[in-house]
Amino acid sequence: MFTNSRYRMCGVSLHNSAEDQLIEPNGSMLESYIGFLVRQHIPITCDNWRSPDLKVGKEKIWSEIQRSFHIDESRQKYCIQLAGKRLRGFRSFLSNKFLKDEEGKFVEAERPMKYAEIISADEWDNFVAKRRNEKFHEVSDINRKRASKPAYPYKKGRTGYARLQQRILAEEKSDATSLPEHVLWKAARVGKDGVVVEAVQTVYDECETLSQTLPSTEVQDCRSVLSRVLNVPEYSGRVRGKGFGVTPSSFYKKPKTKNPTNKEVMETLAELRAQVLQLQNENARYREERCASEAKDTSDRASINCQPKFPEVIIYVIMKLK
Incomplete structure (x- = not known):
């Protein structure tokens, strides 16, 4: 499918760090391959990496990665995010290489023939028009100034x-x-x-x-x-x-938490209502049984108190006779 024979491979093994990042051997190869694929399948005029219009292109990228490397399905998100990063890098390269002079000012330029196979004339014209936009220049100037004087510059290149x-x-x-x-x-x-x-x-x-x-x-x-x-x-x-x-x-291996959906909230409320109703019924039944028991005790005491009492003088005589 690809004209570049460098990327005609199949079943290449990959290795990950303890943090699940790509490492050698073959980590840099996959990263380079993803950059190659994103230039093939995603237009440089793309402004929103999450756009639904890119779904087909992303699926092609992932399919080619799976064909060429031994890679788990769980790594799809990582690879697609890396593809987005590579696309941003490619766009920046095109802008800096062909659309800026030595002082960093915008200049008009023809489509670079080196990339004619993957960038159409219309696509290049749209890309240049977006780079000519004043709002883009304002944001670009801010980012360039911020990146020009880092307090602690990174010194390991692409490592x-x-x-x-x-x-x-x-x-x-x-x-x-x-x-x-x-x-x-x-x-x-x-x-x-x-x-x-x-x-x-x-x-x-x-x-x-x-x-x-x-x-x-x-x-x-x-x-x-x-x-x-x-x-x-x-x-x-x-x-x-x-x-x-x-x-x-x-x-940090923290457990993932998420907010419950409306359906889950309603189900939880229904369960709580059922539990409250059950407790209310049990409480009412307990009260009824307690009242019945107290009524029985009162009745028994009343019965004892109502038994005929002998005059004390008769009791005295009976005791003497004994």
């Missing part, structure tokens, strides 16, 4: 946290399957020269101190030690210092 963790554990010949978030976060900010900048080391040291003083129940909440030290909010669906695909529910 990712999962494969970085795998490499560190292998080098240390450790029996551990995972590293604390702040340990991995620090390692990801060490350059090729091996130098740890003071700001990064300070954060690491504070994390070490805090992790030893916080109760374990507080450490394993929605805000990690690393987030506390950095004094930044923890965004929903991610764990800072662990990378793509790791969520609080999977990492």
Whole structure:
């Protein structure tokens, strides 16, 4: 189906980290393959990854992944989310490579012939028109400024946290399957020269101190030690210092909870009403039995009190005769 022979494969085995992230061997191969597939089946003009219009394209992506790799059905969500990430990366690449000059300003450009097989002329024109929009430029400028001066720049390129963790554990010949978030976060900010900048080391040291003083129940909440030290909010669906695909529910192994549906609420109310009615009936029956018992006791005492009494003088005579 695909013209690129590099991706003609079948039954490739995969490996996952303790946090269920793709690792080597073949983890980077699958990630690259997903990027290839998303360019084949999803238009670059897509603005909403959750759009129902993308259902067919996503199904094709997942079908091709299953054909080429040994992968469990439970990994579909992970792979489709990764496909969305790869699509965003491809769009950013096209914008930066072909639609911006050296100063980062927007420029008109023809469709790159390198991608003519997967990007039609109309699709490219629509893509360029969206990039020409003023609102898009405002958001792009804000994001570019924010990303241009990170306080703690990531220095491991495309390695990712999962494969970085795998490499560190292998080098240390450790029996551990995972590293604390702040340990991995620090390692990801060490350059090729091996130098740890003071700001990064300070954060690491504070994390070490805090992790030893916080109760374990507080450490394993929605805000990690690393987030506390950095004094930044923890965004929903991610764990800072662990990378793509790791969520609080999977990492901290907290039981999933969900709000009951209206049907479940009504069923619960009906059960409670039935229980209350049963208790009321039992209480009424108990009261009736108690009243009947008390009435019987009263009647017996009245019967005893109504028996004929002998005059005391007669009793005295009888006692004497005895």
